[in-house]
Amino acid sequence: MTTAIELRQVTKQFKGKKAVDGLTLTVEQGTVLALLGPNGAGKTTTISMILGLQEPTSGTVKLLGGHPKDQRVRDRIGAMLQDVSVIDNLKVAETIDLFRHYYANPLSLEQLLLISGLEAERNKMASALSGGQQRRLGFAMAAAGDPEIIFLDEPTVGMDVSSRQLFxxxxxxxxxxxxxxxxxxxxxxxxxxxxxxxxxxxxxxxxADGTPSEIKAATTGRVISFTAGAGVTHELLRAMPGVSDIKWSGRRVEMFGPDTDRLLTALIDKRVDMKDIEVRSGGLEDAFQTLIQKTNAG
Structure with missing residues (x-):
């Protein structure tokens, strides 16, 4: 397969502090990659270096086999960053059409209006759009050149449910x-x-690096959830064998561990007061929180 993105030992320092620290990453063409991390983890800085908006302090970045600032590379990518700026006195369709003309083989105006869900707003002033609509306009501009690689930084912030589904x-x-x-x-x-x-x-x-299923399986295993009786305490549950984490939401409890069969047996043997019991695989959010907690603790 062809490599779309390649980072080799990339570091970025700001005033002596490393925002990105020795990051090595290869992304093959055709991949849908989610780059996750808490605020301040280095995600936006990493994207900026891949796009050529910032230079790494050390290490190398290649995009489609070339330098991110190479015009031949830039013609083949699109980006939607967190801040979407609109041009005053231009309508939605005019704004999209302007961006289309920056590229040799753009998508049609009608197609871009369709995929961004802005057909009804085509004659509306771009500056009058709501926050969610401006995100959709940003997506249309990022997709205007029919890019081989598209970067989407927090793309659905402010979008309603139907807009997110379309996205x-x-x-x-x-x-x-x-x-x-x-x-x-x-x-x-x-x-x-x-x-x-x-x-x-x-x-x-x-x-962490893998498919969503691999990340979840390696990090959280399975989860037991139940409604705890009034006498059930955090200390009681924490003493159960093989517990990796416990989360409370009111009296609803989630218990994480690699062997939920053993854990459930222990809860029953101890006659823990619980009802509405469910056993399921941990979600990606559970896995993410566990990973962050482990690295921050270590």
Whole structure:
């Protein structure tokens, strides 16, 4: 397969502090990659270096086999960053059409209006759009050149449920056409549903890399959830064998561990007061929180 993105021992320092620390990463073309991490983990800095907006302090970045600032490379990528700026006195369709003309083989105006869900707003002033609509306009501009790689930084912030669903469907369609998608998001169910590869970074370092299923299986195992009786305490549950984490939501408890059969047997043997018991695989959000806690503690 052809390499879309290649980082080799990339470090970025700001005033002596490493925002990105020795990051090595290879992304093949056609991958939908979710780049995850808490605030300040180095995600945005990493994306900026891949796009050529910032130079690494050390290490190398290649995009489609070339330097990110090479015009031949830039013509083949699209990016939607967190801040979407609109041009005053231009309507939505005029704004999209302007961006289309920056590229040799753009998508049609009608197609871009369709995939961004802005057909009804085509004659509306771009500056009058709501926050969620401006995100959709940013997506249309990022997709204008029919890019081989598209970078989407927190793309669905402010979007309503139907707009998010349209966005997900569009990303799946792009992936089916062999496009490479790099997505950062705080909506982890989005990453779980869309990505075929998840990379987690914290404190500028890569701490996990795999499919969503691999990340979840390796990190959280399975989860037992139940409604705890009034006498059930955190200390009682923590003493159970093989517990890796416990989360409370009111009287609803989630217990994480590698062997939930053993754990459930222990809870029953100890006659723990519980009802509405469920056993399920841990979600990506559970796995993410566990990974971050482990690396911060270590």
């Amino acid at each position: 997900w469907d569009t990303i799946r369609a792009m992936a089916a056409r062999g496009k490479t998608v790099v997505l950062t998001t705080h909506y982890l169910e989005e990453a779980d549903q869309l990505a075929d590869r998840v990379v987690v970074i914290n404190n500028g370092k890569l701490i």
